[in-house]
Amino acid sequence: MGLFDLFKKGDKVGKDSAIDSSSVVKSGAKTSKKDADRDVVTKLSFHPEWDVPQEQKYVFNFLANDLAPLKPNQLSLSAINIEPVLANGSWNVKAFFRSSLAEAIELGEIELLILDKEDNRLASHYFDFKELGVIPAESARPWIFNFPKSAITAEDVPAEGWKISFNLLSLRGHQLDLDDTWKKQLPKEQQEKLAEIVKTLPKLGKTEVNFTGLQTKLNDDNSLHASIFIRNGHDKAINLEQLPLEIVDARGEIVAKGSFKLDPVLTVQPNTTKPWTFIFPAQLVTAEGADLSRWTARVPQ
Secondary structure (H helix, E strand, O other): OHHHHHOOOOOOOOOEEEEHHHHHOOOOOOOOOOOOOEEEOEEHHHOOOOOOOOOHHHHHHHHHHOOOOOOOOOEEEEEEEEEEEEEOOOEEEEEEEEOOOOOOOOOOEEEEEOOOOOOOOEEEEEEEHHHHHHEHHHHHEEEEEEOOOOHEEOOOEEEOOOOOOOHHHHHHHEEEOOOHHHHHOOOHHHHHHHHHHHHHHOOOOOEEEEEEEEEEEEOOOOOOEEEEEEEOOOOOOOEEEEEEEEEEOOOOOOEEEEEEEEEEEHHHHHHHEEEEEEOHHEEEEEEEOOOOOHHHHHHHH
16 A cells, blocks of 8 residues: 555544644744734645655645644644554554744654543654655645554544644753742742753653752751752653652762652652752761762662
């Protein structure tokens, strides 16, 4: 079966999922107040390497004519159909990728979701949008997004009301998640400095939770205050109720070790980093010879 055979005369355009393009791309064009509410009718656009048979062009035109207008500076995914691949259990998801920007764009890696009519997640997968090529201004490009079996959590293909959408959490980038108590205590300048530090940290894996040291202070009473970045690479929040933790100094020696009961539960939002300070009482600290010029925080296995 060829690529164009997957688009059939009986296909219909389903739900549309549109976002403001500023979530994904910085546009050089400015929209006047007068133009902000105008309807943008996107024009059909084919990948330059596609040699589309005339009969198939009629099918694409028929589908494109059924697309609802967009507002200026939007990106949209318009669902068409899902065809399961029996050979490997993947889904071929047919859709239009649309842009109402006034200039051509080319995008990079973006995570897409398949959601049912109640917005429950059925599948998620990252796609390199460079494969779609340069998308002309105010255009609609038909495409097939193949979700591998490993990316699908649903048992069956959804019947009606499903949509394909951008994962906004992955689009916004990793961010600082500052607790309200920190917001009240820290001046705005220090909050901004923390946000800048978070941007410089190594990129997390998509399911990684990481503990990165920020600052330590060994007090006169031999207690140790350790401020740590708790980094959540998941697209779901994590809740910490009990956390075993140890501090390793520049010599590779454990200088503090304890287990912390977090009440209330400490929540770290999806794709964010939350700073938190843990206080090790003197009886849990081995201060003699400690070298805290470099140190790491780790959760013992």
